Amino acid sequence: MENELIQYILRETKNRNVNNVTRTNSYLDFYKRFPEIHWAFLGHMVSRNGGWNMTDLKGSLLTRLLSSEEQEAFFTFLERGNWLIFQDIYPQLLLYEESVKRNTNLFYLLPFFHVSFFMRVIWDYFYVIKDRFLLTVALIVNEQSYLEKRVIQNAHYKSTVLETLEFKLQELLSLNQIIFPSLDRKGIKIIGQTIHQFASLHDRILLGKRLYELLFDRENFFSIYKWATQHPHTGSRKDFWPHLFNDIDESVPWGSYQRRIKDCRIKPNSPKLYSPILKFAWKNREQKEAEEGDWYSDWRVIHYLKKDNFKGNGAIYHEYCKTLEKIEFSILAKEAILPKKSKN
Template identity: 50%
Template structure:
């Protein structure tokens, strides 16, 4: 259903707009301040993730900021997995660097597009006026101007969140997903496509039960990552899941408050992961058939913090261009989604088990090859 605000009319107007806005001295000061703050917070995955959370705590009506915080946590965990327990055995050095740069570029791009929008909203609240006319100064798609104008009038947090999900996925579509460099090194590779078979594309959302203070997880798994429509649908389903149970949402917020993001999976499962290596690399060992059932006497899986895994990256400026060029593109705002159960623990533990067996198989093959080479000598 479309809201009563004449959005379709405004979208048509945005498509035809060829205006080059002129900014006042006050406008230029705001633009400069926001640009500086965005660059400062866009240093790495940890600073971005914290910035989303800090914004949400001040402006909880902007649901997208909490969703972005949680998804960004997952991006950080995947980045550190590349230096963690399993993936260094399955990917060579170049593959891991390529995959990290792919994840980092997407994380960086979304932040540098979305965070100025959030800061403009924050500044507008202080000044009690709309600052949507400044969106073009940050290269934000013309699609978002009617959206923010509608939000200023309606306060419709759900609609704004869905629009931001759509905008950010469209924003990275040509810049990352369909970028020829990343297609060649990441998205078109067999290893990337293997992720669907291994169910590696989990988004995990931790929360803490108030009575027992136990760690729990729910979440969703994205398939067909290369499809922008599927990613938008996934984002909307994840948002629906996050806000579907009010008591659980409060528990998610409580967990996030007490567990600052480091990039290590120890953040949400210290009984299973440690940011200090306990198992000897390349040690011959049988895989754990039930890895999530680890007892206190077993060594934990290595999951380093981001600061230990990767240094800050220098990014080239975002490619110019506006993805919004046809009215048909707005169909994802109102497209159908499927209700999700959120039950992800069994699937996630199955993924860890598959990784354990994959590492065991590769190490076994390597040992046989080494033994064969020695016999030849």
């Protein structure tokens, strides 16, 4: 019986861990079944952003700043992280589901899925106490710590992505913005947070906690959940801003870039920004097995489990608009320099 359950969970995880869209949708499906697991909805919304970052690499703007080799390196980096988190977290979620169905604690099976000892303790506690905040923050700590050695500190990704001029350029332009669209009577609005030190584990954990507070704030949650359930994830930013983005390329290929954005609006008679859906931007990738090892070695990570006094309102609209305009200026600057170089 246990072996059948283990094989079922492994099979289900593999079947759903195909690409960013299948993962993102799986998180939302799970949250609908078990709304007490807050991380599932947080994971869904953050994973949407991961998909947008992936398709940005093939969109109107970044294709003019990054070479095809750089686009590939960035996508490989994003896809590996997205894949790793899912194959670590989804077995935990399915084991919780089975525990609820059978009315018995099954978390003693977590070692079969190479889940950290840290989470085995947390899940046992949650099964009895039902502390939603503690579980969510613990999962944030777990997933970011899990990524640290496997992706962030991985020598290959450090040299091809994290230490490149382009990644530092992204940090300079504040491209590491996590956006939560929401739906109210006036239409779609966005809130979110920006991370400036993506390579810092500490900063990523604190960002995760801020995003959690923002997402489940009473003033935000229902309008964000309403938007998420009414707009299936495709990977295109058209999902939340169709006035600015289109999943069909309206521009003339290979022409010089002309500014089209002002105050988060497309200028009259200008094409919208191209933001492709994921399946047309990137093919599915086979991934090698996750690297073994338990990240948990320092008990002091428990300090992250306390509540912080986060008072932010998530205002990000103007910052995101300025980011898009900055990228346009970067494209124009690059195109102004390149012809001069070719003449020399």
